[in-house]
Amino acid sequence: MKINIAEAHHRINNIIIRTPLITDDYINNFLENTTFFKCENLQKIHAFKARGAANALSKLQKNLLEKGVATHSSGNHGQALAWAAKIFGTQAHVVMPMTAPKTKVDAVRFWGGEITFCEPTLQAREETLQQVVERTGAIFIPPYNHWDIIEGQGTCAFEILQEGFEPDFILAPVGGGGLLSGTALAAHQFSPKTKVIGCEPKNADDAYQSFHAGKLIPVGAANTIADGLRTSLGDITFDVIRKYVHDILTVTEEEVIDAWRWITFYLKLIIEPSCAVPVAALLKHKDKFKGKKVAVILTGGNVDAEKLRLILP
Template structure:
């Protein structure tokens, strides 16, 4: 199915009342370190602290009145659980959130604050899917996947659209890659709103399923994912993967030490709180700075929901 520029523009207009147009920041020092011109789209300042508010709002607004009345359901251990809860509350829609028992209490508390009704389950994907399916059957709620849902993908792409509207001559847009919703949406934004702008993904070596998927042409998974970038442990899906294959340039992998170093740079030099997943894109640029020398690069800072009890420094 071909996505059009008009579709993306309509999504941007639709969700505008329910999201923040987040600031774009720059750092002279980080420009010097990388030898590039960097523009940071700060989704850590988005409602609920991450870009996922965009996709959640668009997915709910794409439902008809009868569907909205019965509510929405998802399974998520973190940011999408919060995003769907807040978006649903803003639109007066019930939200049923399946969370693994092992999810941090701080994240469960945030979901409850936003009005989400939590059902806990064992932490395996099978248990999460079965529990969500049971809620669907019982309530008639519509299931919304955190990343493998076209309405979610188009919503996530609006962050890069705003970035390119503010800075139309970027050479690259770079985002972290987890479940694939942000990179797929950003690639479509670069295609339609950029001026020969290319989209690149950044991923931890410890969870490099998307990089391997690009090599093999089929969706790969991770046996384990021992990375500090806990938001990037999920796999690509059958809806976002074809968009990624067709529209992104490549994926750059980075080490855990490179992620921690980039995270520290952002905290210390830009004075903003970002989560480890957000630092992966800057780590990729530093790793391959010769390739990016003198280029104009937009980075989507994906979120700022940090567990302050588990800082890496």
């Protein structure tokens, strides 16, 4: 294996938050099982992405780190990189589409990230990033298709497995696949009996399709409320997922919204809609998980306030 998740955890342990793993009597009673929720919405920058960014920077040699780091992002990875750069004493350059929500822009700025705006297309983002890298010499840190990122995201499941409750299943959402592949590798190494299941919106089901076809099938522009999961797998994450993930389950937009409402008001947490995807799978396939020990990764809490209207009565 190209990664060492235990060592990664040891390296970033003092920087990230060991997020709570919580459970709820009402939820367990309803699901007829024991489900624990890993609260990455309470992580640094309120998303698991802090783990991967911290790990990637912790592995950069000093002379490379000094050049600064760069990425393109409209979401949590940009924030995570800006945060990690500040912690490691270097400069983050983040290319953001000019349509990015103000809250996300402000968050990158709060951590001292230097923003370059571009047109809201993948081509513009990649070209602008290329220019920034050429101009500054900064090191590109990709959001998911990179071993250091996968290794960092794997520390989340590593913490779950250290709690000693030995889950039968870990459910994680899948977008680019960094979290899912890190989770699958952590389980493979530290709790082989634990089955890792990826959960995906039907409207962005490239992982489901690729998993079953045995080859990478990217989706086009995905239209899902779970905005963190619109991206497609990369070649590295797909390869890990194909080998180490037990199954991929998909859910509809309506199921995601119902699960989002359910978890917000029973668990008392503000979560991103992406977090609701594995919860929706848990509710939809209740029989599959009956009597089992399940861990669900709640990936983050960065949701625009007005979107909460969708889950109010």
